[in-house]
Structure formats: structure tokens, C-alpha cells
Amino acid sequence: MSAIVSLRGVSKLFPVQGSKRTQRTEAVRAVDDVTLDIEEGTVVGIVGYSGAGKSTLVRLLNGLERPTEGQVFVKGQDISSLPEGELRKVRAGIGMIFQQFNLLKSRTVSGNVAYPLKVAGWPKDKIKPRVDELLEFVGIADKAGSYPRRLSGGQQQRVGIARALANAPDILLADEATSALDPETTRDVLRLLRRINKELGTTVVVITHEMHVVREICDTVVMMESGRVVEAGPTYSVFADPQSDSTQRFVSTAVHGTPEPDTVSRLSAAHPGLLVSIGISETAPTPLVAATFERHGVGSSVVFGGVTEIQNKILGTLTYELTGSAAAIDAALADLGDVTAVERQIPTAAPAESALPHLPAPVPANAGE
Ligand SMILES: Nc1ncnc2c1ncn2[C@@H]1O[C@H](COP(=O)(O)OP(=O)(O)OP(=O)(O)O)[C@@H](O)[C@H]1O
Ligand SMILES: [Mg+2]
Structure with missing residues (x-):
């Protein structure tokens, strides 16, 4: 196995306005000296409490944020200092799905999935069969002509997934992709993510604060706290023998423990x-x-x-x-x-x-x- 994404000493600082009195600009260290490899073809769970830096870390992976320090390698290429045009090409190989689905309300399901293909310059006659194929794959072919507002949360997320897969990315990033869904729909979406990994070979990075999501689909877990990676390893090892206090607390939500x-x-x-x-x-x-x-x-x-x-x-x-x-x-x-x-x-x-x-x-x- 080889790493498809590597972070080396990556930090991301955001300026924040200090108190009115001092008028000083301070910085928040959203990601703090992270060194991490994501192996190709795996499903990786990034776990941590709110504000731990999970979303920022993932935005660094696809170049939506640039690191303040350190380097981010995607398929061997250092993307930390790429010009915007080059970065866009890298981003085309990375799909992303979100908690709030982020669909275009004024476009049909087909229109939403066709959109990234149009942007990528696909010829018109190739777009329709590709969209049909994608909708078939995620199981919503019958909704092609519907508008997002007519769909359930689970169906909307499937549209989001089909759209993210349109340009056949090697990497799929899912930021709290199931947090807005009920447990049964969550299970269906997780199964779909696992299937994408197995059948298409896509590397999947799942951000979540729910350990049952990790338990069900992740090969490895990365635990974040205050911008740092405090623990990382194969899912079973992390669950069976959690090292840090916060990992122990997370694990106890998904594995039976001793009685109170x-x-x-x-x-x-x-x-x-x-x-x-x-x-x-x-x-x-x-x-x-x-x-x-x-x-x-x-x-x-x-x-x-x-x-x-x-x-x-x-x-x-x-x-x-x-x-x-x-x-x-x-x-x-x-x-x-x-x-x-x-x-x-x-x-x-x-x-x-x-x-x-x-x-x-x-x-x-x-x-x-
Ligand atoms: N654009 C920004 N400007 C200033 N501060 C930011 C920005 N983005 C994130 N932060 C700060 O960086 C820290 C990490 O935020 P981040 O969104 O990465 O956390 P998270 O782990 O995804 O949290 P959540 O589980 O709530 O989504 C937080 O303190 C946040 O306020
Ligand atoms: Mg977040």
C-alpha cells in the first residue's frame, strides 16, 4: 500500500480579532503540526469534538485551504504552493460531500449531477449517459427529473454523492455526510460509501463525531483534539485499546463497557x-x-x-x-x-x-x- 495523501508538519492558523481593548489580531491554530499518511484504497475516519480541526484538515487535503506551515502531498504532488489553476486540476480528482448536501435548488437531480461534467468540459452527448450511469449506481435513477426539495435527506445525499463521483475522483471526502440523516438512512449512505470504496477503489475520508459510523465502515481512525492528531491506527486496535482519554470517551459510545x-x-x-x-x-x-x-x-x-x-x-x-x-x-x-x-x-x-x-x-x- 502507498499513501495517496501525505501531510508533513501541517499547521493552519486563522487570524481572529482580539478584544476591542487591545485591538490586537490573534491567531487560532485550527490544525497544529499534523503529520499523517492516508493509504490508497482505504476508508479513513477523522474523529474529534467540535472545533478539533477536522473540517480544516480536510479542506487542506483538497486545497480549499493552504497550510500556514508544512506540506500537503496528493498523489505525490506537493499542493501547498501550487498556483490556483493547477490546484483546480488536483481538486477535480477529489470529490466532496457535505452535511447539508449543498445541491443547486434550481436544477433537477440530473442537472445537479451534470453540472461538474459541464464545468469539466465534457461533450454534451457524453454527459447524459454518464449522469444516468451515476444515478443508477447510487440508486436514484427514478428521481432524475425531480428537484432537490422534493427529495428526502437520504435521496439528496445520494445526489450529492453522484455529483461528487461524476469526474471519477480517486479520493472522496465526506464532511459529516450523515449527521443530518436518521439512523436507517445513515446506514444506507454508509453502505453506499463502502461500496464506492470496494467497487471503484476510491479512497474515502469520512469526518464524523459518531463512532458507530467509524465502527461500520472505516479501516483506520484518526483522532483529533485541539488541531492535533492524538491517535491514529487500524479501527479495531483503536477501539480495542484506545490510548488517549478523549479516544476512550468516543469509543465508549459505540462499544459495551462495564456497568455503572x-x-x-x-x-x-x-x-x-x-x-x-x-x-x-x-x-x-x-x-x-x-x-x-x-x-x-x-x-x-x-x-x-x-x-x-x-x-x-x-x-x-x-x-x-x-x-x-x-x-x-x-x-x-x-x-x-x-x-x-x-x-x-x-x-x-x-x-x-x-x-x-x-x-x-x-x-x-x-x-x-
Ligand atoms: N475560516 C476560519 N476563520 C477563523 N477561524 C476558523 C476558520 N475555520 C475554522 N476556524 C477555527 O478553527 C478551529 C477548527 O475548526 P474546524 O471547523 O476545522 O473544526 P471541526 O473539527 O470541523 O468542528 P465541527 O465538528 O464543529 O465541524 C475552530 O476553533 C474554528 O473556530
Ligand atoms: Mg467541521
Whole structure:
């Protein structure tokens, strides 16, 4: 694999007006010394809180912003200092889709998709078959003559995607492309992005603050905080072993963790055995955990948690109620402690009476998501 986009020590500063009193112009460092490679043919997720610098980073990739410091290479070419005319050519090879779709209201679906082809100087007779092909590919051929306002959000985003693909870009940038869509439509659009990657070989860069988007389609994750890249790596590794605090917080929104203290109290009221949370992963899959308990003669049943699949690998946390002799339980947990996270859940307070009827139903180990 080779990098299709490389950033070397890239910073972007924006001037901001200082306070009235000082009249000084200060600068905000939207992107701060970022060095990063995006491998050709992959789906990359750029994640971070609002203001982390995600949009600015992506605008640097297609030359909509010029770096204040550092260099941006696209397909080996340093675009940081290209004249505008040359930059336009580079940009033609990069498609972009947006949260608000940015369609032309006065043009039909066909007209919107034809627009970049006209700009690129395609001959008239070639434009129509290309537009038809694109609308077919994204699944809205029947809407060719409709105006954007007559379409649902998901359909509008498909038009945006068809338009972005018109000039057969090698790179597709998606800035919060699913943030305005409901969960089911989001899933459809994500599937479409994955299909574009697989069938057309397009490198896809997805900006998002939703980890489930990353979990579903990204090969690698780049975590940004205050303009910096604080973590980057294969999606499964980042989810299984997040390094920074903010990555941990993001990951916990999409992967089952250990129960909160009040849940532990409620669980222990209903389950007299010892409660233990076990990290489930490639190195500690559920059959291995079950076999370990069995080998030591420990009874186990799942009372809380769940597992999910990331890049076809299992990940999650299951809380078990264990029964058997203290020695047997100790031995089983010692074995498991060698391969995964093991946490004994001791209730800190008696559960409130009213909390008992709301006991969450146990999630089976193979529940998935
Ligand atoms: N054109 C601009 N002029 C001045 N400041 C800017 C400009 N664009 C971005 N910034 C600032 O740079 C920082 C990063 O902004 P950016 O839009 O890249 O963040 P983001 O991660 O995309 O946030 P969000 O999730 O809200 O979209 C913010 O502090 C923002 O206010
Ligand atoms: Mg943004």
C-alpha cells in the first residue's frame, strides 16, 4: 500500500480579532503540526469534538485551504504552493460531500449531477449517459427529473454523492455526510460509501463525531483534539485499546463497557453470585471465556453487556454472574487475567427500592449490534 495523501508538519492558523481593548489580531491554530499518511484504497475516519480541526484538515487535503506551515502531498504532488489553476486540476480528482448536501435548488437531480461534467468540459452527448450511469449506481435513477426539495435527506445525499463521483475522483471526502440523516438512512449512505470504496477503489475520508459510523465502515481512525492528531491506527486496535482519554470517551459510545455503579447495585440485588466484567476481544473470545469457567468448575451466566463486530472481529464487555467455590473462581479469573481485562463488580450501595423493577434484561453474548 502507498499513501495517496501525505501531510508533513501541517499547521493552519486563522487570524481572529482580539478584544476591542487591545485591538490586537490573534491567531487560532485550527490544525497544529499534523503529520499523517492516508493509504490508497482505504476508508479513513477523522474523529474529534467540535472545533478539533477536522473540517480544516480536510479542506487542506483538497486545497480549499493552504497550510500556514508544512506540506500537503496528493498523489505525490506537493499542493501547498501550487498556483490556483493547477490546484483546480488536483481538486477535480477529489470529490466532496457535505452535511447539508449543498445541491443547486434550481436544477433537477440530473442537472445537479451534470453540472461538474459541464464545468469539466465534457461533450454534451457524453454527459447524459454518464449522469444516468451515476444515478443508477447510487440508486436514484427514478428521481432524475425531480428537484432537490422534493427529495428526502437520504435521496439528496445520494445526489450529492453522484455529483461528487461524476469526474471519477480517486479520493472522496465526506464532511459529516450523515449527521443530518436518521439512523436507517445513515446506514444506507454508509453502505453506499463502502461500496464506492470496494467497487471503484476510491479512497474515502469520512469526518464524523459518531463512532458507530467509524465502527461500520472505516479501516483506520484518526483522532483529533485541539488541531492535533492524538491517535491514529487500524479501527479495531483503536477501539480495542484506545490510548488517549478523549479516544476512550468516543469509543465508549459505540462499544459495551462495564456497568455503572448503580447498575452493579441493581444487578447484585437480583444475582447473588459474584459479578465479574470480562473484556471480550480477539484474544479473549466468548468461547474461550466459557471454556475457562467450565475447566475450573465455575458456573457462569451473562447478566449485562454485549459484544459488537469491528472489521469482522469481536469486541465488547460481558458481565457474568459466577457461582462455585472461591478458590475455583480465583483460579479461573487468574487464567482470564492473563489474556484480557477482568474486573470484579462489588456493589457500593444498596439499590433504591424503586430501581429494582428497571433491571435491564440480560444481553446474550452473541447479541451483536
Ligand atoms: N475560516 C476560519 N476563520 C477563523 N477561524 C476558523 C476558520 N475555520 C475554522 N476556524 C477555527 O478553527 C478551529 C477548527 O475548526 P474546524 O471547523 O476545522 O473544526 P471541526 O473539527 O470541523 O468542528 P465541527 O465538528 O464543529 O465541524 C475552530 O476553533 C474554528 O473556530
Ligand atoms: Mg467541521
